[in-house]
Every structure is written in C-alpha cells, then in structure tokens.
Amino acid sequence: MTRPRWPRREAVTAEWQGGYAPYDLVKELLIAVGVVALLAVLLTVLFSSPDERPSTIAQWSREQPVNFVAAASKELAGTSGTATYGPPYNHNADGQHAAFLYPQKWLGVSHPINTANDFVIGPLRTVPDNAALQSAVAEFQAAPEKTRMGWAEAFAKPLEEHETALEEKKVPNKDVSIDPTTGSVAVKGNAFGPVPTMMSGLLDLARSGGLDGSLLTSRQFFQTDYTKPLLFMSDGGLLAERAEAQHLLGNQWGMMNETGSYPGQTWLWLYTVWYQVEPFKASKNADILVMLVMGLLSLAFICVPFIPGIRGIPRRIPIYRLIWREHYREQEAAAKA
Amino acid sequence: MSVATPPEPSWTTRAREAVLGALPPEKLLPDSQPTYVASWIYIFGVASLAALIVIIGSGAILGLKGPSWWHFTGIGHFFNSIHLWSVELFFFFMVIHLWGKYWMAAWRGGRSRVWVTGAVTFLVAVPAALTGYVSQQNFDAQWIATQAKDGLNSVGVGAFFNVTNFGQMYSYHVLLLPAAVIVLVIAHVLLVRKHGVVPPFELDKRLALSQTGEAARPAPGTNGASS
Numbered sequence: 001m002t003r004p005r006w007p008r009r010e011a012v013t014a015e016w017q018g019g020y021a022p023y024d025l026v027k028e029l030l031i032a033v034g035v036v037a038l039l040a041v042l043l044t045v046l047f048s049s050p051d052e053r054p055s056t057i058a059q060w061s062r063e064q065p066v067n068f069v070a071a072a073s074k075e076l077a078g079t080s081g082t083a084t085y086g087p088p089y090n091h092n093a094d095g096q097h098a099a100f101l102y103p104q105k106w107l108g109v110s111h112p113i114n115t116a117n118d119f120v121i122g123p124l125r126t127v128p129d130n131a132a133l134q135s136a137v138a139e140f141q142a143a144p145e146k147t148r149m150g151w152a153e154a155f156a157k158p159l160e161e162h163e164t165a166l167e168e169k170k171v172p173n174k175d176v177s178i179d180p181t182t183g184s185v186a187v188k189g190n191a192f193g194p195v196p197t198m199m200s201g202l203l204d205l206a207r208s209g210g211l212d213g214s215l216l217t218s219r220q221f222f223q224t225d226y227t228k229p230l231l232f233m234s235d236g237g238l239l240a241e242r243a244e245a246q247h248l249l250g251n252q253w254g255m256m257n258e259t260g261s262y263p264g265q266t267w268l269w270l271y272t273v274w275y276q277v278e279p280f281k282a283s284k285n286a287d288i289l290v291m292l293v294m295g296l297l298s299l300a301f302i303c304v305p306f307i308p309g310i311r312g313i314p315r316r317i318p319i320y321r322l323i324w325r326e327h328y329r330e331q332e333a334a335a336k337a
Numbered sequence: 338m339s340v341a342t343p344p345e346p347s348w349t350t351r352a353r354e355a356v357l358g359a360l361p362p363e364k365l366l367p368d369s370q371p372t373y374v375a376s377w378i379y380i381f382g383v384a385s386l387a388a389l390i391v392i393i394g395s396g397a398i399l400g401l402k403g404p405s406w407w408h409f410t411g412i413g414h415f416f417n418s419i420h421l422w423s424v425e426l427f428f429f430f431m432v433i434h435l436w437g438k439y440w441m442a443a444w445r446g447g448r449s450r451v452w453v454t455g456a457v458t459f460l461v462a463v464p465a466a467l468t469g470y471v472s473q474q475n476f477d478a479q480w481i482a483t484q485a486k487d488g489l490n491s492v493g494v495g496a497f498f499n500v501t502n503f504g505q506m507y508s509y510h511v512l513l514l515p516a517a518v519i520v521l522v523i524a525h526v527l528l529v530r531k532h533g534v535v536p537p538f539e540l541d542k543r544l545a546l547s548q549t550g551e552a553a554r555p556a557p558g559t560n561g562a563s564s
Contacts, residue, residue: 016371016536018371018373019372020369021369021374021375022368023367023368023370023374024368025367026366028383029383029386032383032384032386032387033387033391035384035387036384036388036391036423037387037391037394037419039422039426040388040391040395040419040422040423040426041419043418043422044415044418044419047418048414048418049414049417049418049421049422050475050477051408051473051475052475052476052477053476054474054476054478055476055479087490087496088490088496088499095490095491103491103492103493104490104492104495106493107495107496107497108496110495110496110497110499111499224502224503224505225499225501225502225504225505226501226503227501230479230482230483230501231483231501233479233483234483239479239480239483242476243480246476246480248480248484250484255481255484255485258477259475259476262421263425264470265463265466265467265470266425267428267432267463268463271488285491287487287488287490287491288491291488291491291492292492295492298460301456301459301460302453302456302457302460304439304456305444305448305449305452305453306449311442311444314439314440317440319440320440320442320537320538323440323441324373324537326373326375326376327372327373327375327537330372
C-alpha cells in the first residue's frame, strides 16, 4: 500500500474558494482588550506585585562589615571579581571566549573602572578634616605597586578566611575582630602598611551613606549610571545572600525567577536551563557558550519555514486535525453527501 | 499635431496604488472570515495584541508619573502591578499563539514573512521586558542587572548596552524597544491581512497524490495551501 504523501511544491497565496462566515474584527479586538485588561486588574487585585527594597552600600557595610572590608581590600589589591573582569571594565583579563571568538576583548573597554582608584582611593580623597586618613592614602599611593598589592592582599586574606569559615559554619579566623560598639573591623598583624587606616575610613564613609553617593556622583551632579556601585556590591556578599534567599542564583534558575513567589521572566527558561547542565555548568566560558547556543536557536526559530525536517513536523504529527476539526468534519460530510 | 503624453504618475500615486493593491480596504478590515477560522487557538493572536495594548497603556501611565512613583503610592503600585501582569499575559498568549501557528505550519502559501515577523517580535519582546526588569529600581533590578551583564558582556553587547546603567535601560524600555515591538507587530498584522489566515492542509489532495503517485500542482483559483 502506498503511503499518503504531500505535494512537494510550496504554492503561493491564493484566494480561499470555500465558505465565509461573518466576522467583526474591530469588535473582537475591543472585546479582547477589555477582557485582557480585566484579567490584568483581577491578577493585580489578587496578587499585587513584588517590590523588595534595593540594597545600599551603607546597608551592606552596617550588616556585614567584615564582608565589606574584605571586598574593599580586594578592590584595593586588584584581585576582586570586577578588578579581574576584563572588558568592558578594564584590560586585566581577556574575558570569556569560545574557540577563536573573543568578542568581549574585541569590543574593548567601554566603561573603564580602576577598582582601587574608583572604589577606594577616590572616595577616601573626598573625606574632609581627617589628616590621618589623607596621610594614609598618600602613603599608599606613594608606595611601589608591589608593596601596595602586598599590603592590601595581606589585609584581605584573613578577612576572606573569616568569611569562608562563617559560610562553611566553621570557627572564624581569630585574627579578625569586630568592635560591637562601633562596628569597626580590626585585623591582627603589622604587614598592612596604611591599609587598616584606609579601610577604617572607607567603612566609616560607607556606614554614613557617603560611599553610595560618592560612587554615583563621581562625574557630574545628575547621574543615572549605577555601574560602579552595582559592581562594587556584586563583589561582596549581601546581594548574593539576598538572591539566594529569593531563589535567584544562577544554579537556582536565576533570572527567570522573581522575588517572592511571583512568576518572573519565565520566557527565559531555555536560556536559563543551559546553566544547569554540563558542559556549560562548570565552564569558565559558560556565558558566551550559552549566548552562542541561544543565538543559533533564535536564528533557527526565525528560519523555521526554511528548515527541512523542522518545517515538515506539523504535517507528520496531525495536531492540525484537532485545530481544524470542524473544517475536516464538514469536508467529510460533504464528501459523503 | 502632437499627441499629449499622459503625465508620469507621482510617487504619491504609486505609493497609494501599491498600498491599495496589496491591502484593499476589504482585506485590511474584513467583515467575514473563511469558515475554517473556527478554533479557540485563533483567540491567542488577538489576545497577544490586546495584552500589548494594556502594556502600553499601563506603561504610559507609569511613564507619566516617573520611574519611582510606583514605589511610594498605592495607585502607582496598582498600575505597576497591571503592567507586570499584562507582560506576563502577553508572553503567555504569544507563546501559545506561536505554538498554534507552528502546528498549523502557518508559513505555507507564501506566508514565511508572517512567521518571521512574529518570531522576531517575540525575540525583541524579550529585551523589552528585560530592560523593564532592570528599570524597576528595586532589589530585583539590582540582581538581574548584575547577572545579565555577564551574558551580554561575554558577546561584546555590554560595550554599548549596559544593563547597570539605569538611564540607558529606561530609554530602551520606554521608547526604543517598545517602538520596535509595535512596528514589528504592525508589519505582522498587515502581512496576515494581506495573505489571509493560513488555510487547513488539504487532505483531499494528499489522498489524491497517494492514489496517483504524482505531485499535484494547485489548480488556478484554489487556495494553493498544499505543501
């Protein structure tokens, strides 16, 4: 028995020669707008919408002073996530790549950030009436680069160990102490040069809220660019801690979730799913690999009508029989008659 | 005696004739539909359009009052919620509409541009929504911005599309990307009006082919939808 098959040629549009039924396009659209608006109002009344207050550097420095000073020390040493990011923020790395593709590097540094100067030294220079602090900053800047990095790294190390131990619920580093009255952070040792004075000054500035403003208004009065404060905060632990509690981390399906129990950008599920599976999950170049995969899939999505195999599936799986069941029923009835 | 040559039709005349030729009023605003347009799946196209209108309406109200209004007033929060839920509905309707059109193979009969404009609309709507999420001025915006930057930076897009720059993202969200979505949707709808709703697979032709074993050509005057 010969298997039924479809004609090969893709014919052009022609007028439908079958029957027509009355149709009111304008009425349908207006009714649809009304129904969808009512549905949105109903969902609003039932569920409202989430609005978690944003974090600030002041909040971070008050709630997690050790974490703040550890992050700031790494910014000063040039070892933080932002300091070692590469383009578009600095030239300290090439950024991610896939085989011979280095688009991050090719597009260059468009938002230059020197973490030591922009996040620490610059803001400290704005603090008035503190000769000891300005002297410490001057001493730091006058020292050779190797010495500066040595001081900052030596200061950051016990703080990092302290933070790691707390995360792993182990005994924290005893060289690190927090004054419960003032909230200031101290690290035992004498190989840090002027860094303890600078970090103490930065912590005070941050706790007062001054660092939030300082990072935002470094260029002009009116500002809408939050790149610096956001990058600085993302090098610390507060944002990630809040995100984990809200199931927003990358390994928790990240961006497609919303704070609370609200539906988020669920349409990003296919983008997010790659981060949950190997080889993307463990790759240092996961972002570019996922973006490339999604770029190819998006192109395929657009080109569905032209892709052999994919475009033929609707003919082979007869869901169309369900969609047009009335039409086929009428055809069969007419054929029998 | 010389014969006067008719004047060259003006660009305006040509444009009018081209537009009316492609989309005569009865096609642009039809008052009847082919009988096969009789399934609940057809609702999701117009529902997507309706959700887009609600998004634009609620977004315009939010835009009139400024980006932080909704954080501090009940009425502002109400309109922000409508904006959020209409976006969720828009994507929900659009995904069902796309799946429906896929299973209809709605690109048949010279309708590939209808599919392409629909698919591109969906893809442009994704950054339109993303820029809204990073313009919220709340913790969600902070977190999404710091996460999204890595993907965009990795392919070089971050060099000119900075998700941590609220001012830039707000401009994209309230003007550039919505304008792109609206233009694409208009093109999509006009193409649907021009080509008509894709007709059903013609089972009778399929059966005829299986009997004759020859590839049939659509007869003049038929809908030519077989493929």
